[in-house]
Amino acid sequence: PQDRVHLHGPSRDHDSRSPSDSISLPPSAFAAVPTLSVYRKSPRPCPNQALVDELAVLRSWRFLQHGTGAPESISYATAISAIIGAPKIDNVEQARKLHKVGPKLLIKIDEFLTTGKIAESEETRNSAKFKALDEMTSVYGVGQKTAVELYENGIRSLEQMRALDRWPIGFKYQEDMQIKMSRADCESVANFIRIQLDRVEPGAHTVLLGGYRRGKTHSSDIDLLCTYPHEEGKEKGILSRLLYRLLAKGLIPEDGVLWSSSFASHNVAPERASTRSFDSLDKAFVIFRHPANGITRKRDYFRRVDIIITAWSTFGSAVVGWTGSTQFERDLRQVAEKKGYKFEAGGLFDKQTGVRIPTLTEKDVFRALDIPWL
DNA sequence: GGGCAATACG
DNA sequence: CGTA
DNA sequence: GCCC
Structure with missing residues (x-):
């Protein structure tokens, strides 16, 4: 998930470079790059893609050593995110103006600008x-x-x-799960699931989120959000019915439900079930068997799919919360917190009263938090 | 020196 | 602790 | 590692 690049609209991840990028900008242009990712575009590839690729190795190395939540890791993630949102860097003075990029990063950037690579990155890779x-x-x-x-x-x-x-499960499907899916693969998997969903709940609506929605050309998993448009409450029970059907059809192997809030509630004590935060979304993490079609797929492929159910009234929050990126979600929560709200994929809440603000669309979330639609 | 997003659940 |  |  950390490789996720955030962006706002459905077209957020397209190449937005322009001929003007070849002109060296004054450092002031870099000081103007917003501190938080929610206020800037994050094109991919970005104008500093080669630099980002080098720094990303060091970020991964820190993730592996300290975990993704460690300060050493977060500092690298935020710095790289800032660089992704910046214009083409061709001297250190420009980079120095970027928020979240400090002395240590500047040394690396300087090395990259002079040699075209970063020695530590190369050593780490090897x-x-x-x-x-x-x-x-x-x-x-x-x-x-x-x-x-x-x-x-x-x-x-x-x-x-x-x-x-x-x-056992990790290794059973390890080989397939290493193979990334094209966008067409993602769409095909989603359509297989939609067909079955239509049988258990006609009128239900689904959207592909996660990396796919951010424009990634290849994905390691699929995030599928499901709701029942305009009819609050009609989404209840969809998940277990859908899972049973997918299992019955063999589209999920017997051991393929890795985790499910819906199934779990079957053998769960009633009081425990009601303890569940009423805003948390129903979700299932499964292994999906993507049937061969004889053309692009010579055999069945096992794919990681996350199925999430949301009420119509919080569809917008669910879309924002499950689109990512990791950095975008972090920054979004910071903004919400500062403005007296609490944001989760299950809804946007007033921090004082705990009252939930209706967020039918993604734009409702942005509007409430006064975040521009880029 | 404290904070870094956040939380449910197996 | 791991996953989302 | 960076910021306040």
């Missing part, structure tokens, strides 16, 4: 430990902590991990 941790965390259920622990115990490869027999 380091055995980096490669081992990177590979180990690719297994579903294995995060940074576990990978570091495994490494300390001498584990270095997927083969060694497999022998431990601790992640």
Whole structure:
């Protein structure tokens, strides 16, 4: 998720470079780059794409060493995000004006501007430990902590991990889950699910979110948001019916429901079920079997799909919350907090009263928080 | 020196 | 702790 | 690592 690049409209991730980018801008233009990602565009590729690619290695390295939530990691993520939102950098004085880019980053940027690369990035890419941790965390259920622990115990490869027999599901579908999906693949998977959804709840509506919506050409998973337009409450129960149907049709393997709020509530104590925050969205993380079509798919492929259900009245919040990127969500919450709101994918709330502001559309969220639509 | 987004749940 |  |  950290590779997600944020943007605002559905066309947010398109190349927005222009001929004027070849002209060197005054440092003041860089000081004008907004501090938070919600106030700037994030084109991809961006004008500083080669630099970003180099710095991204160091960001990954920090993620693997300290976790994505560690300050060392967040500082790199925010700095890279700022660079993504900046015009073409061709001297250090410009970079110096960017918010969130400090002395340490400037040294790296300077090196890149003079040599065209960053030595530490290259070393990191080739380091055995980096490669081992990177590979180990690719297994579903294995995060940074576990990978570091495994490494300390001498584990270095997927083969060694497999022998431990601790992640049966992770390894069962590991191979397919490494293969990224094209946008056409994402759309095809979504359409398979829509057909079944229409059988259990005609009139229900779905949209593809996540990296796909941000314009990524390839995705490692699919985020599918489902609602029932204009009829509050009619979305209730959709998830379990849909899951049962997908299971019955073999579109989800028997062991393919990795997690589901809906299914869980079956064997859950009633009081526990009602304890659930009434705003939290129903969701299921599944393995979807994408049937072969004999043309673009010679065989079935197993894909990670997240299915999320939202009430119509909070559809906008759900769209914003499940589109990302990670950085965008962080910055959005900061803005909400500062303006007396609390934002979650389940809704936008007044911090004082706890009252939920209706957010039928994505623009309702932006409007309430006074964030421009870029 | 404190803060960095946020939270439900298995 | 891991996942979203 | 960067900002307040």
